[in-house]
Amino acid sequence: xxxxxxxxxxxxxxxxxxxxxxxxxxxxxxxxxxxxxxxxxxxxxxxxxxxxxxxxxxxxxxxxxxxxxxxxxxxxxxxxxxxxxxxxxxxxxxxxxxxxxxxxxxxxxxxxxxxxxxxxxxxxxxxxxxxxxxxxxxxxxxxxxxxxxxxxxxxxxxxxxxxxxxxxxxxxxxxxxxxxxxxxxxxxxxxxxxxxxxxxxxxxxxxxxxxxxxxxxxxxxxxxxxxxxxxxxxxxxxxx
Ligand code: SAM
Numbered sequence: 386x387x388x389x390x391x392x393x394x395x396x397x398x399x400x401x402x403x404x405x406x407x408x409x410x411x412x413x414x415x416x417x418x419x420x421x422x423x424x425x426x427x428x429x430x431x432x433x434x435x436x437x438x439x440x441x442x443x444x445x446x447x448x449x450x451x452x453x454x455x456x457x458x459x460x461x462x463x464x465x466x467x468x469x470x471x472x473x474x475x476x477x478x479x480x481x482x483x484x485x486x487x488x489x490x491x492x493x494x495x496x497x498x499x500x501x502x503x504x505x506x507x508x509x510x511x512x513x514x515x516x517x518x519x520x521x522x523x524x525x526x527x528x529x530x531x532x533x534x535x536x537x538x539x540x541x542x543x544x545x546x547x548x549x550x551x552x553x554x555x556x557x558x559x560x561x562x563x564x565x566x567x568x569x570x571x572x573x574x575x576x577x578x579x580x581x582x583x584x585x586x587x588x589x590x591x592x593x594x595x596x597x598x599x600x601x602x603x604x605x606x607x608x609x610x611x612x613x614x615x616x617x618x619x620x621x622x623x624x625x
Contacts, residue, residue: 387415388415389415389418389419389422389436390414390415390418390436390437390439390440391436391437391440392411392412392414392415394437394440395411395414395440395444395445396411398440398441398445398592399445399448399479401592402445402448402449402451402452403451403452404448404449404451404452404479406479410478410479413478413505413506413507414440414444414475414478416501416504416505417444417470417474417475417478417501417505418436418439418440418444420497420500420501420504421434421439421443421469421497421501422434422439424469424497424500428493428494428496428497430468430469430494430497431443431468431469441591441592441593441594442591442594443469443471443475444475445591445592446471446472446535446560446591446594446597447471447472447473447475447476447535448472448475448476448479449560449587449589449591449597449599450472450476450533450558450560450599451476451479451480452587452589452599453558453585453587453599453601454531454556454558454585454587454599454601456476456480456483456530456531457530458482459482459483459484460483460484460530460531461484461486461528461529461530461531462476462483462484462485462486462529462530462531462532462533463485463486463487463488463512463525463529463531463532463533463550464476464485464486464487464488464532464533464534465488465516465532465533465534465537465543465546465547465550466488466489466490466516466534466535466536466537466538467487467488467489467494467498468489468491468494468536469494469497469498470487470498470501471535471536472533472535472560473485473487473509473533474487474498474501474502474509476533477507477509478505478507481507485509485510486509486510486511486512486525486529487509487510487511487512488512488513488514488516488519489512489513490513490514490515490516492513495511495512495513498511499511512525515616516546516547516550516613517545517546517613517614517615517616517619519550520546520547520549520550520613521549521613525550526549526550527549527550527551527552527553527607527608528550528552529550529551529552529555530551530552530555530556531551531555531556531557531558532547532548532550532551532555532556532557532558533558533559533560534546534547534557534558534559534560535559535560536560539568539571539572540559540561540568540569540571540572540600541568541571541572541575541623541624541625542619542620542623543559543572544557544559544572544575544576544579544581544602544624545575545579545612545613545614545619545624546613546619547559548576548579548580548581548602548604548608548612549579549608549612549613551581551604552604553580553604553605553606553607554603554604554605555603555604556584556601556602556603556604557581557601557602557603557604558599558600558601559599559600559601559602560597560598560599560600561597561598561599561600562595562596562597562598563595563596563598565586565588565598565600568600569583569586569600571625574624574625575623575624575625576602578609578612578624579608579609579612579624580604580605580606580607580608580609581602581603581604581605582602582603582605583600583601583602583603584601584602584603585601586598586599586600586601587599587601
């Protein structure tokens, strides 16, 4: 179906965050939105199903990653807990040069993403795994330039899932709505133990959708092989 979303609106809003989308990207977002809503009848993907809400709260929200940080051409990126592809798949549509891995513990969601990728003609690696398990494997550990995560866990827990994937000098990009300051305060110690340091926090209002905070952590040294621990341990014995 063509013309499901208002492409002009997506284009204009993206420009406000200095993100340029070409006609092919706008076309791909249109297919993505339509497929998302169609699949959502069978697989529980999102409560956001109105076309303009999808544009703002999923697409533009995901694309603000590029507003917060420069991501060089060809960077190796993993989106942890990608769900229906946010922010990772939206980033790939805007920047098909990225070498992207989409990770989620729910196979059904990755099957939907596989179908969307086929329909929009783009490629990404799909990884069906729990983050804390994949991050212990040599092929994924300290292999990525950037890790992204939106709405997956609190920053302290999330840091233990995400920091082990990043190469030294790489970045962990965590997307939060409100209460970011409290989360950062609660996660500082864990981030340090895991080999990271808070690099920057970009706070802004997303067009009519409320407060957003993009917390960027830089990996400054290798993560000890003690981490990540199994999820039950992460929850029971937080790094504080
Ligand atoms: N990031 C997407 C977004 O912003 O729309 C999805 C958010 S959804 C609330 C959280 C997703 O993280 C779910 O798809 C869930 O399966 C996944 N998830 C949660 N914990 C995980 C873990 N430890 N490893 C892998 N995936 C995880």
